[in-house]
């Protein structure tokens with residue numbers, strides 16, 4: 535598995551000789567490169583496959599480099615892609631104009647190979663850092679938000695839950711008293727009869743204890759959810775902490791429970807837990823739960839994708855399919871490591887995208903459904919934060935199994 539990313543660079547120039555020089559230079563430096571010979575064609579190609587960086591010539595027939603840059607910066611989808619202008623040495627006004635339009639830098643023609651590469655690398659690195667910071671900030675805010683909500687709900691729901699048992703006791707007492715009144719007072723008092731009919735006393739007596747039980751169940755469920763949110767976010771814990779990994783997995787499953795339920799298109803997703811005997815594990819609990827969340831959500835997506843694919847062609851095949859997610863955990867004493875496997879029997883990952891799945895913004899899901907950041911975050915947390923590894927095996931049509939291995943005593 536290759537998790538190092540080859541950046542994708544778009545060269546926009548109308549001059550074939552220039553294109554060739556740049557193309558060869560970038561290919562030699564192991565970038566992935568594609569070219570466009572006009573501004574119009576560049577915009578189309580960028581829409582189809584957004585590059586990590588654009589090298590843009592200024593003088594082109596039709597839409598020139600400035601106009602192309604202007605359009606790119608106007609479009610929310612492309613505005614953050616770094617643009618480097620290519621201008622002739624003397625054209626100071628062009629350089630200024632390009633930078634004002636939102637270009638991040640310029641390189642001068644004729645291209646100075648070393649300098650061009652150095653600038654390209656600096657900007658790619660800056661862009662990566664920027665994306666990482668944005669993502670970290672987002673995750674941090676989400677954690678804060680979840681923890682805040684959990685905290686706010688926790689108090690009121692505790693009142694409700696705590697008082698329900700008293701309410702039940704009082705109701706039982708009142709019903710008991712009512713029974714006594716009924717036996718010792720005459721039955722034919724018209725006001726009493728009218729009222730008892732009006733409130734349907736017989737039904738009320740039966741139903742009231744049931745209502746209280748279901749309120750109790752509801753409140754206890756909210757408390758469980760709040761607890762899961764708290765375990766999940768763990769935003770109070772920026773430090774390493776010894777935790778029970780299974781609790782993290784279970785709280786994540788709880789948050790995903792509505793996605794696991796039966797739907798009109800498929801039966802419920804069965805979750806098989808094969809938990810081993812794990813020692814208490816020192817880790818960053820919040821981020822680790824984020825790893826579980828992303829892997830499990832991807833598994834659910836893959837199962838749904840497989841079923842959607844069938845529905846057009848083979849509804850019969852779908853009928854006896856049991857969607858399943860298996861979670862295995864184990865400890866390897868010899869290697870002093872902990873292993874967590876999350877497997878699904880979903881669509882699988884086609885060979886041609888296996889290299890890409892850990893890349894930021896790589897997604898095969900519909901716009902709005904996937905951002906393509908899930909596995910990039912997972913990789914960063916597993917490898918970067920915990921010094922672990924993540925590998926996977928996949929078979930198209932059969933499913934995918936991700937294996938996370940974390941050293942028990944990880945060095946940052």
Ligand SMILES: Nc1ncnc2c1ncn2[C@@H]1O[C@H](COP(=O)(O)OP(=O)(O)OP(=O)(O)O)[C@@H](O)[C@H]1O
Pocket residue numbers: 828832833835836878880881882883891892896897898899903904905906907908909910933934
């Ligand atoms: N379990 C899986 N089965 C099949 N394909 C998968 C699985 N996990 C990941 N993929 C593929 O890898 C791609 C990248 O996954 P990733 O989690 O990074 O992004 P995403 O799920 O598309 O979006 P999001 O940012 O919302 O998680 C997915 O779009 C999908 O094509």
Ligand SMILES: [Mg+2]
Pocket residue numbers: 828831832904907908909
């Ligand atoms: Mg995902």
